[in-house]
Amino acid sequence: xxxxxxxKSKVCQEIDRRSEEIIGVAKTIWENPELGYKEVKxxxxxxxxxxxxxxxxxxxxxxxxxxxVVQGGSDGPTVAVLGELDAxxxxxxxxxxxxxxxxxxxxxxxxxxxxxxxxxxLTGSGVLPFLAxxxxxxxxxxxxxxxxxxxxxxxxxxxxxxxAGKQELIKLGEFDDIDIALMTHGMNVSEEGKxxxxxxxxxxxFKYIEFTGRGGKFEATAGARTGTTQGVNALSAARVAIxxxxxxxxxxxxxxxxxxxxxxxxxxxxxxxxxxxTHMEVVVQGKxxxxxxxxxxxxxxxxxxxxxxxxxxVRIITMPGYLPLRRDPILQELYRANAISLVGEEQVAKRPSxxxxxxxxxxxxxxxxxxxxxxxxxxGSHSSDYQVVDYQVAVILPAKAMAMLVVDLLADGAxxxxxxxSESKPHMTKQxxxxxxxxxxxxxxxxx
Numbered sequence: 001x002x003x004x005x006x007x008k009s010k011v012c013q014e015i016d017r018r019s020e021e022i023i024g025v026a027k028t029i030w031e032n033p034e035l036g037y038k039e040v041k042x043x044x045x046x047x048x049x050x051x052x053x054x055x056x057x058x059x060x061x062x063x064x065x066x067x068x069v070v071q072g073g074s075d076g077p078t079v080a081v082l083g084e085l086d087a088x089x090x091x092x093x094x095x096x097x098x099x100x101x102x103x104x105x106x107x108x109x110x111x112x113x114x115x116x117x118x119x120x121x122l123t124g125s126g127v128l129p130f131l132a133x134x135x136x137x138x139x140x141x142x143x144x145x146x147x148x149x150x151x152x153x154x155x156x157x158x159x160x161x162x163x164a165g166k167q168e169l170i171k172l173g174e175f176d177d178i179d180i181a182l183m184t185h186g187m188n189v190s191e192e193g194k195x196x197x198x199x200x201x202x203x204x205x206f207k208y209i210e211f212t213g214r215g216g217k218f219e220a221t222a223g224a225r226t227g228t229t230q231g232v233n234a235l236s237a238a239r240v241a242i243x244x245x246x247x248x249x250x251x252x253x254x255x256x257x258x259x260x261x262x263x264x265x266x267x268x269x270x271x272x273x274x275x276x277x278t279h280m281e282v283v284v285q286g287k288x289x290x291x292x293x294x295x296x297x298x299x300x301x302x303x304x305x306x307x308x309x310x311x312x313x314v315r316i317i318t319m320p321g322y323l324p325l326r327r328d329p330i331l332q333e334l335y336r337a338n339a340i341s342l343v344g345e346e347q348v349a350k351r352p353s354x355x356x357x358x359x360x361x362x363x364x365x366x367x368x369x370x371x372x373x374x375x376x377x378x379x380g381s382h383s384s385d386y387q388v389v390d391y392q393v394a395v396i397l398p399a400k401a402m403a404m405l406v407v408d409l410l411a412d413g414a415x416x417x418x419x420x421x422s423e424s425k426p427h428m429t430k431q432x433x434x435x436x437x438x439x440x441x442x443x444x445x446x447x448x
Contacts, residue, residue, distance in 0.1 A: 090386075
């Protein structure tokens with residue numbers, strides 16, 4: 001019976017041996033970026049790789065998700081490794097898709113590289129018979145919070161219940177057979193370290209808003225502007241609402257980490273016509289669910305105020321965003337030990353808390369680990385200068401670190417995995433989670 005360290009060594013050797021192939025997957029995804037729920041080429045590539053590795057899989061999950069599962073030599077927990085499919089919209093990026101503006105300026109192409117790397121390492125090294133349990137490789141639909149109108153249309157058509165990918169997969173039962181979930185995200189700046197641990201993260205709430213006014217042409221006559229008098233300017237209603245949201249910021253408590261982001265996605269059709277329809281997207285972020293709820297109510301008041309001021313109508317669709325991120329302490333320590341063995345303690349960063357991700361939803365219902373990897377450089381997340389400059393650091397190292405963690409959890413009869421499950425206290429059951437999601441989902445119409 002090989003020792004745990006011997007199993008880890010075999011997996012890492014296989015990942016190294018096929019590193020060019022693994023990195024090639026990440027680079028292919030970089031060259032073919034797709035926005036959320038449109039990741040058709042990316043999904044097809046992953047299914048193709050699973051087929052080549054002889055991993056049984058299912059695709060078309062929550063439209064574009066793919067899930068492959070392999071069995072160890074005996075029964076035990078199921079550990080999932082996750083990667084996200086979607087790109088972000090940054091049209092100014094020199095390598096953005098010229099038609100969609102999509103580019104992987106958040107490093108999700110590297111995440112999928114991790115998943116394929118772990119799959120290659122575990123299946124090609126011969127270690128699976130010595131592991132107790134199963135490993136699931138999950139390529140999940142969108143994590144990025146944009147294109148709300150498109151996602152709302154999918155929801156209205158009955159193709160989705162929620163706007164974010166992991167939320168939808170939870171609802172569909174794709175996490176019902178998972179016991180422990182792991183994921184690594186890219187760090188923005190290589191100088192932070194090669195591998196990293198992080199703290200907690202904020203949660204969020206999403207809003208899609210439609211202001212509706214009354215049309216007419218802007219007409220200036222000898223002292224009258226009849227078009228303005230007769231019409232109701234939906235764009236002005238949205239601008240008043242944004243001003244009201246800005247005025248609320250002084251009421252947000254610093255310890256609650258509240259952030260409100262608002263974007264007008266449609267403002268009118270012609271500059272000489274009064275805007276009849278104006279659409280907005282709003283994201284409300286906060287440290288706790290109570291802080292998010294409080295800020296969300298203030299945003300709704302501000303949106304109604306805009307409609308009241310201009311005499312327009314407003315429709316507010318509120319959808320659950322992401323739950324605050326939690327991290328399992330045992331998984332953190334196991335990952336840290338493996339990371340140190342790979343890159344040395346000085347290259348293992350401790351990143352501050354912050355940011356939002358739908359991985360937070362997964363962490364509320366099962367023990368989870370969310371880690372970081374370097375290898376990229378940029379002035380900030382989603383920036384036009386984002387580039388992966390070292391694919392060994394961005395893809396191969398995190399694939400090794402997470403594969404080693406899988407071995408830790410499932411070797412020796414999955415003793416460590418069973419310990420994690422014994423010590424873990426999930427914050428919500430799946431039923432409680434879905435009840436929360438339904439309690440947040442609402443639609444309101446108000447006429448000023």
